[in-house]
Amino acid sequence: MADEEYEEELGEDGDEARPPRLRLSRRGVVVLVALGALLVGSLAWTVFFSSALDVRRVAVQGLDSGRLTQDEVERALGATARGPLARVDLDRARAEVAKVPRVAQVEVWRGWPHTLRVKVTERRAVAAVRADDGRFVQVDAQGVEFATEPQPPSGVPVVALQLAQPALDALPVIDRPALVRSAVTVAAGLPPDVAKQAGSLTVYSYDDIRLQLASGATVRWGSAEDTPRKSRVLTALLGRKASNYDVSAPDAPAVSG
Template sequence: MRRPGPLPPPERRDARDPHADPEGLVALDDEPRRRAPVLPFRRGRADTTDAAPGGGEPSETGASHEDAGAQPTGWRDVWRATRARRRALRSEIRRFTARSRRRRMIWIASLSALLLLVIGSVGAAYSPLFAVQRITIEGTVAIDQAALQEALADQVGRPLPLVDHAEVKAALVTFPLIETYTLEARPPHDLIVRIRERTPIGVVRSDAGFTTVDAAGVVLASGGARPEDQPLIDARDGLASPAFEAIGQVLRTLPDDVHGLVAEARATTPDDVTLVLHDGTEVLWGSADDSVKKAIALLAAPDGYSYYDVSSPGSISVG
């Protein structure tokens, strides 16, 4: 039996053949390969040209979409498309920022209302709607109310925030019995003046007679006759001395029932204050320290003695 001969070797193609096989072998399919047609680019026209039927070369006539009835794209079309795009973009921005814009509007409205409220309140406060119509004076006992009202009459008709404190002070300084004062504005039309009067503690002998003074040595009144309800004060070196300051502190802290019993108070130093009662009894008070305890000890001491030493309230000496 005879063997078949070997297959003939594959033929090699020319290297210049564009359809040559990569390995240099002849393809089994000898059908020529097709390439996509190359279309010319035209400004303002369609980008492609109709290819010939069957995928061949372009037609000889070079017909384009414009030839088929398509309109060229001009600057008006571009402007309209740009405007439509901007409108769509703004619409999306408004949709996504609606919450933040609503929150911002709430804040703006709240701040505006608060600002209007503050401006309205300040404007009303400085307007005649809150002018002073009544001045009420409290705390006076020895000072004439009518004289005080007359001295403060210039403040009537002024808005409460515009009451001149310097003028009020200048008017009240003329009353020596006033120790301190406070002002209170009570809208819409009331001005309250609270006064603390000076407390007289005794009288001192002078060339003009007798002068009533308080614990600070302020002269409250002067006259030729000695007031019966005030003790006579005898302090070495006068009203500006440490001895008078100690006497003033002692007499000011005395209870009313004990103060009414004192006829005279004398001292040469701050530590040897001595009180003389109306019945001639002498009380060695000492310094102004623990004056309340000393007064309690004096009230608890037995009667019938002409001398009491309460300088040490823990141990009272009598004689």
Template sequence: MAGPTTAERQRITSGPPRPPRSRARVRPRTLILSLIALVLLGAGGVWLFYGSQWLRVERVTTSGTRVLTPEEVREAAAAPVGSPLVSVDTDVLENRLRKKLRRIDSVDVERSWPHEISLKVTERKPVLLIEKGGKFVEVDAKGVRFATVGHAPKGVPLLELTPDRENAASSLRRFDSHRLRREAVSVAGALPAAVERDTRVVKVRSYDSISLELSGDRTVAWGSSEKGRAKASTLSALMKAAPKARHFDVSVPTAPASSAS
């Protein structure tokens, strides 16, 4: 008589099949306790940031000021001292500062936990001055007139807009005073450092007739603001080659000229 087959022996050895394991069930009590813990944790966080006295604005610090004073910046910012630090709208403070203090070119407002707001200011630097009524309007490298001062800052040249009488009407129709001012700013920004220190006046007669008055009764015919780098390099070389010259012409940088009279 034949014995049990291999499959039958395996069934006998392993015994009856086991029932499938059921997934662990989360007890309602555990779920409720977890939800309560989450709610309490969230409420505690809200209270910590908004309701407690631990994370409120106590100090406002400033940095980067040169002409402005820290007091002027803090007063213009009007940061909400005593308010929750997390609720401070930094964009609002930045816009307020730029609107109230035109001398400010850019500003970063940052929260410094747990109690401080820091105002990092970058002021505009004048590259040209416009004399008006015995005072001086400061113009920055973007052509923005941002402040009026009683005394001319040292080392900043005057801007003179003196349109050529013969071509004044047509020149101003094509290029208004704002455009001509931007051209003068572009020229001032291209000057070599040594020339920049000696420049007293940037004179604009038209778009392509800009000249410089330097210390020592020296003048430079610059032409338009185009090819500024080439003109700057040519002027530096020309001044070294003719140190006693009083008049320089770099309006065409490939054909410069100089003279003693």
């Protein structure tokens, strides 16, 4: 009896019977492909064209100084930060924010589902230059003028030109902007502790720049050349109380008064 039951489970050629394979008709394949395309199309429309994933918020990081505001960044973005988040042109958004004078660097990325994220690095003033109208132009370490205010920012020297006759005669070769850039180079190279004590940087000529400290002491800097080394020498000299420090020749510095 058992043998008869076993034979019933075998096919005509003696193989064990197998369940029938599921085969889709051509029409079924077409239907599945159409459904898949419809699903992908619906998803693409939702992401790229519908308002379901629109930009609803701009999150800005790096507003540390209190001078640059969220509103300024959003105004710079303008229409770039509207519509579906997936369609925001990130390169254009970066370029628009980079036009804001106080912005030194900017990163932009998508924060799904509705946030455009912006990270800015603000420019930091290393010097202030008195303008003809009496206001002060703030300049960063790269020499970029990025803000003008009635008063200079605290903790940075004010650059002034008091050109001696030889410097005036040399203006066709070394003009006023070049002289200001030299002073800014010196300001950018000052150690933080010294920069906080700096009251003014006066340019008498290309190779005669002098730093006035808040204590009243004067530092004869010379030219802007070799500023990093002069800064190190001055830091060491400030341990000695004096009214005059001379680092114009850093290999032979002098202290007096």
